[in-house]
Amino acid sequence: MVSSVTPIPTRLNAARSAAAAVRDPELPMLTLADLGVLREVRVDEDGVTAVLTPTYTGCPALAEMRADVATALRAAGFADGHVRVETQLSPAWSTDDITAEGRRKLAEAGIAPPGAAPKRAGGPVPLTLGPTRAAVVHCPHCGSADTEETSRFGATACKALRRCRACREPFEQVKEI
Amino acid sequence: MSSDDDHVYLSLAEGHGDDARWAFGTGFEDPLHGVDTTLPAGVEAEAHVALCLALADDALVAAQRLAQWITLAPELEEEVALANIGLDLLGQARLLYARAGQTEGAGRDEDALAYFRDPAEFRNVILAELPNGDFAHSMVKLLLLSTWRLAELTRLAEHPDPVLAAVARKGVSELTYHRDHAAQWAIRLGDGTEESARRMREALAELWPYRAELYAAAPETREEVEAVLAQVLDAARLEAPAETPVSMGRGRDGQHTEHLAELLAELQSVARADPEATW
Structure with missing residues (x-):
């Protein structure tokens, strides 16, 4: 005290x-x-x-x-x-601000941590159709890299829903922003 | 109920004092609480109030329409998605109303602006207030609105008012997800079955003319919006409808369809039933 x-x-x-x-x-x-x-x-x-x-x-x-x-x-x-x-509104929060320790705790709790946030060069945001994420998302349960997005929106604003094709488990991912 | 459950409900209700509540009710603490809100020299107050209000009204009305899909969307994930998109817009609306109210300096807070203005005082574009129609209609509407708002917020991210610029910058990341979502559905439906493509063509035919109002409200967005829409339609194997001017009100001047009055009656009814109550 x-x-x-x-x-x-x-x-x-x-x-x-x-x-x-x-x-x-x-x-x-x-x-x-x-x-x-x-x-x-x-x-x-x-x-x-x-x-x-x-x-x-x-x-x-x-x-x-x-x-x-x-x-x-x-x-x-x-x-x-x-x-x-x-x-403080500016600079805006990005998932890049989650610490390494935070990422470890997320994975431990079964939530895949985010990849690198998209970089904005200024000017119009380009529309990217089709698979946009080069980064591999690993299944927090079995570690497999063979996972797919089932919905980009999850139970809270910051999470997307994914599924592991190897162990068949669904999981959440903190989506890049 | 276990004591853990009790604790969860207690903490939602009043466990942390009077300023911690969730996304329902009135009388929230100012969403710009603790933000430096000095208006920079050179930003004209009256015009700035109008700008913030228009952007807030677009967001609030669109969010209410999205919320109307809850329990009705074709799949659970879609309901979650539309609710999330609506929540992003609602968040933008709250900050923009607060900013408009402060700049105006007449003591109106976000509740006064959202719940206690009549339809003719709203400045949202007509497209935002149109009824949802079928799912194809809603996705075309979301595509048009989110593409346009993303272009508009991208510009406003450089606004001299640091509060508006910050709201816009954050909104850009959010709107990018909204536009992607609508574009993916446009492709899935447009390039889907005969029936889904037919519905998309109908929705496009009906909603396409409302672009005129979007461009009248923010002329600088036209080039970007047209390019993105062309890209989506091409991937969706859909054609842009012929340009047929329709007779419509001008939402930015407070000339609305009867649909807005109906939407607001629902949105405002509880707050107006007991204006003094905080809930």
Whole structure:
């Protein structure tokens, strides 16, 4: 627990660990730090500020995340009126922001991690018809590379549905964005 | 019910205080909460409100139409897909309404703009409000709207207002998935059975003329949209219908079909039944 007399670097460390450990409400195997949505934690004389970025614009979990981060910071000893959670829209979150640790945890939970996000060169987005993904998606159950997409949209905005042709198991994949 | 289940429901209801709720109801915290919302010099406020409102109305009305497919789509995966696409649009609408409300400075928040404006105050394009029709109609509509909105948001990603630019940039990634989805269905149906191709031709014949309103609203999108549509039709073995001008209202001027009033009556009924309630 920190208090207002704890030195700022110590408070900053406490704040960082508390905010970073909050779990994503829809992918609870990941912390917000693993997911890459916790952009920054700042501490000054006036309290603590955590900066979050949404995964998808319509992600209903953002308000939940914000409340969970505030709760965690209060639990770490920051006083009620001195906890701020800000939203940063730019640069937009990309699945490239998921950490290596996050990718490992996803696979362990049976969710295939995303490949590299499509690079936008600026200008019109080209329409690509037919199979678009050169990257191989491995089955998180048996490891086979022989998998197919069954739907690009899954139970949450960030996931696609796939099926393994080798072990026949369906699985989810965090889709590249 | 186990105590774990209890916990799940509790956390949805009120487990985290008053600001953590999910995707239903009114009185959410401002979606631009904690975002720096200063309007840069050189962006004219009135025009900016109109721009954000029009983009938000297109998204809200289209999202409501997509939601109407739930329980009716040809397969479960499709329902999930259309609901997801609608949710993306709803998210864009929320941020754009909030931005419009702030810029206007008259104290209207996203709820006031979505639930308490009448049809003639809405600025969505007519195409967005047309009834769903059959699945081919809905896919042609989604193809036209998502191709156009993607082109529009690609441009707006460079807008001097950092909030609008950020919403647009994020929207570009989302819309790319929407357009892909519609294009793949267009090909599957157009190059499918005799019946599916017939339905696609009918849907195209009916909806194709509404492009005129899209280009009138955002002339710079025309070239890109036409090129993408030509590419999809070619792959789907479909032909572009002849250009027949139809008589239609102008949604951007608040001239709508009766379909919008019906859609809004449903969308706004609960919020209007008890305007003071937060739920």
